[in-house]
Amino acid sequence: MSISVLLTILLIALIPAFIIGLLKARRIAEDNPRAMHSRAGYYGGYLALWTVLPALIFTLLWAVLSPTAINMMVRAELPATVLEHRQGEVSLIMGTIDAVARGLPYLTPAERSQIASDPAAVRDILGKAGVILASEPEPYVIAAADHLNAVRATSRWLMTGIAALLALAGFVYAFSRISAQFRARNSVESVIRAGLIAASTVAILTTLGIIMSVLGESVNFFKAVNPLEFLFGTVWDPRFAGAGEAAEHGQFGLVPLLWGTLFISAIALATAVPLGLFSAVYMSEYAHPRVRAAFKPLLEILAGIPTIVYGFFALITIGPFLRDTGALFGLQISATSALGAGLVMGIMIVPFVSSLSDDIISAVPQALREGSFALGATKSETIRQVVLPAALPGIVGAVLLAGSRAIGETMIVVLAAGIAANLTFNPLESVTTITVKIVSQLTGDLEFNTPQTLVAFALGLTLFTITLGMNIYALHIVRKYREQYE
Amino acid sequence: MTIASTSFNPPASATRADVAAALARRRKFAEWRFKAYGMVAIAISLGALAILFTTIVRNGYPAFVQSSIKLDVFFDPAEIDPSGTQKPEDIRNANYPKLAQAALYKLIGLESSDRKVRRDANQMLSQSVDIQLRDMVMKNPALIGTTQPVWVLARDEIDALLKGSISRDTPEDRRKVNDRQIGWADKLVADGRMVKRFNTGLFVNGASSDAETAGLGVALIGSFFMMATVLLLAVPLGVAAAIYLQELAPKNRFTDLIEVNINNLAAVPSIVFGLLGLAVFINFAGLPRSASLVGGLVLTLMTLPTIIIATRAAVAAVPPSIREAALGVGASRVQTIFHHVLPLAMPGILTGTIIGLAKALGETAPLLMIGMVAFVIDYPTSPLDSATALPVQVYMWATEAERGFIERTAAATLVLLGFMVVMNAVAIVLRQRFMRKW
Structure with a gap:
C-alpha cells in the first residue's frame, strides 16, 4: 500500500474506533452516565487515539526514514567501478535508476524480455512507457532498478503490516482498559496538551532551521572564499562560472552592498520618520476621535499593500518622474536611483512608525500633560517638551523596527533600485542592496555548489544578523519603556 | 525654555x-x-x-478589455485535410495561420501579393490564432470545409493603438504600427469587425511570451494552492501554539524562549524564509522546485507568528470570569478552553487569520528563492506541480520589456489588490459584527 493510502485509511479508522469506544462506555454505564469517570465521548476519543496515533507516528517515521535506507541498500549493490565516480555523478546515476524503476512496471512481459536480451532497445522501450532517458543506460542500471523495485515493495509491505499490527494492538489495549473507573478524560487531555506543546515548538524549530540552513551553506561558501575578503572587500564582481578568466571565481565584497542597503534605508527613514511621527502626534493628540477612526485605518492600508505593488509603482511612476524632473534642472538622475527606491520604501514604512509611535504616545501618562498645561504651556509646547521626551525611548524602538523592515525589504529594491554595486554618496545614482543580490544570485537555473550561489546564503546570514540585532534591541527598548509607565 | x-x-x-x-x-x-x-x-x-x-x-x-477581430474563417480542406481521411497528424500540423490570414485579407480588401504588404497584414493577428483554430478543428472535425465566424485576438501593438497608448502622431519609422496597418485597423473598426471585448484570457491563460495571450490562470491556481496549504497548516498550528502559550504554559525559561522566538520571527525579513525553504524543503527534503506546496510551506512558517500573536490577543481578551465559571462547575482546563474560551475568541482569531492570509498572498520575495519564477503554460493539477503565484506573476511581467506587459502588470496588480481589499474588508466586518466588548 502506498503511504498516502495508508494515511487515509488510518485517518478514516478514527471514526469507527471512536464510535466503538463510545458505545462500549455507554453499555458499561447503562442508564447511569454518572457511574463513569468521564463522559462517553472521552472513551471514544481514547480508543481512537490509541488505535490511530501509534500507527500514524510509525508510518510517518517510516516514510521519512525509509528512502535514505533504500537508497543505501541499492547503492551498496552497484558495481564498485560506478561508486568510484564523483559524488555528483553517483547521485545522477541514482536518479537514472529511480526513473527506470518507475518505468519498469508499465512494460509488458514481452518488452521486459526484450530489455533483458537487447540492451540497445532499452531507451526506446522505456521512452514509450513515459521514461525519457538522456543516454543509453548501462546494463547494471536495469538490474539496480529491479533491485530498487523489489526493496521498495518489501518496504511497503513491512510498513503496512507493522502499521496494521500497531493499530490492532493499540485498539485491543485501549478497549480492554475502558471501564467505569478508568480516567479517560485525563488521558485524552494529556495527549491534547502534548499536541499543543508540540505546535508551540514550531517557532523554535523555524528559528533553528533558519540558523542552521543559512549558517550551514555560509560555511560552505567560506570554504571557498576568505571571510575577511567577504566582509571587507570593496568590489562586488561574482563572475559566473565558465567566464574563462584566470581567477577561478570573482570577488565577493560585501561593503558596496551593505552601503547601498544602509543608504536606501537611511533615505527611507528620513522620509518615514517625520511623516510617521507627525501623523502619530496629530492622530493621538489633536484629531477628533471620529477623524482618528476614519484616518487610522486608511494609513494602515499603506502597510497592507504588498511590497511588489510599491516596487511596480516605483518602477513605472517615481523613477521616470524623478528622471524627468531632474532633466528639467539639468540633473542626471538615474531611473533606478537610490532616492526613488528610498522614497517609495519610506512611504511603505510610514504606518510602522506611525502606529507604533501612536501607541507609545498614548501610553504617556495623562498626569504629565496636565502638569505641563497647569504651568501654562500650550499643547504643542507640551508635546514637544514633555510628551515626546517621555516617549523618546519607545519612539527610538519604533524607528529601529521600521529600519529593520527597510533593510530586509526586497521587492521594492529589486524592481526600483539598480543592480550595479556602486560605492557612492550621491542619492541620484543607483546603488544596489543585499536583498537584490540574494535574488539575482539565486534565480534562474543554477547549481547549488558554486560560490556564486552560496554567497546568497552568506548575504542572508548578514541580513539575518543585522535585522535580528536591531529587532532584539528594539523590542527590549519598547518592552522596558512599557514597563516604565505601567 | x-x-x-x-x-x-x-x-x-x-x-x-x-x-x-x-x-x-x-x-x-x-x-x-x-x-x-x-x-x-x-x-x-x-x-x-x-x-x-x-x-x-x-x-x-485597459487590460480588462482586449481588441479582437471577427474573421470569417474558411476551414479549407485542401489545407487541413489534403488526404480527405481526417488523419489526426494532418489536422495537427496544418497551417492554420494561413487560413486566418486569408480571412483577414478578404476583410481588409487586400489583393496585393507583395510579401511586405502581406507581412504587415499578418502581423495584425495574434500568434495565438494557430492554436485557437487548431483546437477548434481537433475538437470538431466536422468544421472542415465550412466557413465559421471566429473571434481572434489582435496583436498587442494593434491593441495598444486602439487603446491610444501608441500615438498616431509619432513619426512612422519610430512607431511600432505603420500607416498601412493603421488604415486597416480603422477600416476593421469602422466595419464593426474589430471591437474591444472583455478579456477573459487575462484570468484563464497561462504564461506566454506574447502580451496579448499572457494570463493569470496558472498564478491564480498556484496562489490558491498556497493559500489552502497555509490555511490547513498555519491556522491549526498557530491557534494551538497560542492557546498553549496563553492559557496552559507555565512561566519558565522554555516558554520565554518560545515567546522571544515568535516575536523575532515576526520581524525576520521574508527573503530569509525563502532561503530557509530553499535549503530545507528543496535541497534537504527533496521537494520539487517551483511547486506550490513548497511555497505554501514557506508562507506557513512566515504567517505563523502573525496568527499566534493575533490569537493570543483574542484569547487574552476573554475575561477570566468565563474561565472561572467553567472551572467552577467541574470542567477541566482543556474543556474550558475548547468549550468556552475559543468560541468566544473566534472572531478575533478569524480576523487575525485573514490578515495573516492576506499578508501571505502578497508576499513575493521568499517565492523567488524557491524557483516560483517559472514559465508555466499548463494548469497545475496538484500542489506538487510547477506553478507561479499572483505577486510573482506581477514581478515577472514587470521585468518584461514589451509595452503590452506594463498594462498586464498593472491589471495583475489590480487583481491582487482586489483580493487584498476583499480579505481586509471581511476581516473588518467580522471584527465589527462579532467583536464583544466585555
Missing part, C-alpha cells in the same frame, strides 16, 4: 502688554504651525496612497 528665550529681548519702547501680546501671537502661531505639520504629514501619506492607486488603476484598467 523656548518661551523664555523668545521673550527675552523686547524692543526698548514696548510696554509689558505689547510684549505679552506679541509673545501670545507667536505662541499661537507656533501652535498652529505644529498642528499643520501633522496635517501635512497625513496629507502626504494619504496623497501617496491616492497617487499609487490612481497610477495602477489608470495603467491597469
Whole structure:
C-alpha cells in the first residue's frame, strides 16, 4: 500500500474506533452516565487515539526514514567501478535508476524480455512507457532498478503490516482498559496538551532551521572564499562560472552592498520618520476621535499593500518622474536611483512608525500633560517638551523596527533600485542592496555548489544578523519603556 | 525654555502688554504651525496612497478589455485535410495561420501579393490564432470545409493603438504600427469587425511570451494552492501554539524562549524564509522546485507568528470570569478552553487569520528563492506541480520589456489588490459584527 493510502485509511479508522469506544462506555454505564469517570465521548476519543496515533507516528517515521535506507541498500549493490565516480555523478546515476524503476512496471512481459536480451532497445522501450532517458543506460542500471523495485515493495509491505499490527494492538489495549473507573478524560487531555506543546515548538524549530540552513551553506561558501575578503572587500564582481578568466571565481565584497542597503534605508527613514511621527502626534493628540477612526485605518492600508505593488509603482511612476524632473534642472538622475527606491520604501514604512509611535504616545501618562498645561504651556509646547521626551525611548524602538523592515525589504529594491554595486554618496545614482543580490544570485537555473550561489546564503546570514540585532534591541527598548509607565 | 528665550529681548519702547501680546501671537502661531505639520504629514501619506492607486488603476484598467477581430474563417480542406481521411497528424500540423490570414485579407480588401504588404497584414493577428483554430478543428472535425465566424485576438501593438497608448502622431519609422496597418485597423473598426471585448484570457491563460495571450490562470491556481496549504497548516498550528502559550504554559525559561522566538520571527525579513525553504524543503527534503506546496510551506512558517500573536490577543481578551465559571462547575482546563474560551475568541482569531492570509498572498520575495519564477503554460493539477503565484506573476511581467506587459502588470496588480481589499474588508466586518466588548 502506498503511504498516502495508508494515511487515509488510518485517518478514516478514527471514526469507527471512536464510535466503538463510545458505545462500549455507554453499555458499561447503562442508564447511569454518572457511574463513569468521564463522559462517553472521552472513551471514544481514547480508543481512537490509541488505535490511530501509534500507527500514524510509525508510518510517518517510516516514510521519512525509509528512502535514505533504500537508497543505501541499492547503492551498496552497484558495481564498485560506478561508486568510484564523483559524488555528483553517483547521485545522477541514482536518479537514472529511480526513473527506470518507475518505468519498469508499465512494460509488458514481452518488452521486459526484450530489455533483458537487447540492451540497445532499452531507451526506446522505456521512452514509450513515459521514461525519457538522456543516454543509453548501462546494463547494471536495469538490474539496480529491479533491485530498487523489489526493496521498495518489501518496504511497503513491512510498513503496512507493522502499521496494521500497531493499530490492532493499540485498539485491543485501549478497549480492554475502558471501564467505569478508568480516567479517560485525563488521558485524552494529556495527549491534547502534548499536541499543543508540540505546535508551540514550531517557532523554535523555524528559528533553528533558519540558523542552521543559512549558517550551514555560509560555511560552505567560506570554504571557498576568505571571510575577511567577504566582509571587507570593496568590489562586488561574482563572475559566473565558465567566464574563462584566470581567477577561478570573482570577488565577493560585501561593503558596496551593505552601503547601498544602509543608504536606501537611511533615505527611507528620513522620509518615514517625520511623516510617521507627525501623523502619530496629530492622530493621538489633536484629531477628533471620529477623524482618528476614519484616518487610522486608511494609513494602515499603506502597510497592507504588498511590497511588489510599491516596487511596480516605483518602477513605472517615481523613477521616470524623478528622471524627468531632474532633466528639467539639468540633473542626471538615474531611473533606478537610490532616492526613488528610498522614497517609495519610506512611504511603505510610514504606518510602522506611525502606529507604533501612536501607541507609545498614548501610553504617556495623562498626569504629565496636565502638569505641563497647569504651568501654562500650550499643547504643542507640551508635546514637544514633555510628551515626546517621555516617549523618546519607545519612539527610538519604533524607528529601529521600521529600519529593520527597510533593510530586509526586497521587492521594492529589486524592481526600483539598480543592480550595479556602486560605492557612492550621491542619492541620484543607483546603488544596489543585499536583498537584490540574494535574488539575482539565486534565480534562474543554477547549481547549488558554486560560490556564486552560496554567497546568497552568506548575504542572508548578514541580513539575518543585522535585522535580528536591531529587532532584539528594539523590542527590549519598547518592552522596558512599557514597563516604565505601567 | 523656548518661551523664555523668545521673550527675552523686547524692543526698548514696548510696554509689558505689547510684549505679552506679541509673545501670545507667536505662541499661537507656533501652535498652529505644529498642528499643520501633522496635517501635512497625513496629507502626504494619504496623497501617496491616492497617487499609487490612481497610477495602477489608470495603467491597469485597459487590460480588462482586449481588441479582437471577427474573421470569417474558411476551414479549407485542401489545407487541413489534403488526404480527405481526417488523419489526426494532418489536422495537427496544418497551417492554420494561413487560413486566418486569408480571412483577414478578404476583410481588409487586400489583393496585393507583395510579401511586405502581406507581412504587415499578418502581423495584425495574434500568434495565438494557430492554436485557437487548431483546437477548434481537433475538437470538431466536422468544421472542415465550412466557413465559421471566429473571434481572434489582435496583436498587442494593434491593441495598444486602439487603446491610444501608441500615438498616431509619432513619426512612422519610430512607431511600432505603420500607416498601412493603421488604415486597416480603422477600416476593421469602422466595419464593426474589430471591437474591444472583455478579456477573459487575462484570468484563464497561462504564461506566454506574447502580451496579448499572457494570463493569470496558472498564478491564480498556484496562489490558491498556497493559500489552502497555509490555511490547513498555519491556522491549526498557530491557534494551538497560542492557546498553549496563553492559557496552559507555565512561566519558565522554555516558554520565554518560545515567546522571544515568535516575536523575532515576526520581524525576520521574508527573503530569509525563502532561503530557509530553499535549503530545507528543496535541497534537504527533496521537494520539487517551483511547486506550490513548497511555497505554501514557506508562507506557513512566515504567517505563523502573525496568527499566534493575533490569537493570543483574542484569547487574552476573554475575561477570566468565563474561565472561572467553567472551572467552577467541574470542567477541566482543556474543556474550558475548547468549550468556552475559543468560541468566544473566534472572531478575533478569524480576523487575525485573514490578515495573516492576506499578508501571505502578497508576499513575493521568499517565492523567488524557491524557483516560483517559472514559465508555466499548463494548469497545475496538484500542489506538487510547477506553478507561479499572483505577486510573482506581477514581478515577472514587470521585468518584461514589451509595452503590452506594463498594462498586464498593472491589471495583475489590480487583481491582487482586489483580493487584498476583499480579505481586509471581511476581516473588518467580522471584527465589527462579532467583536464583544466585555
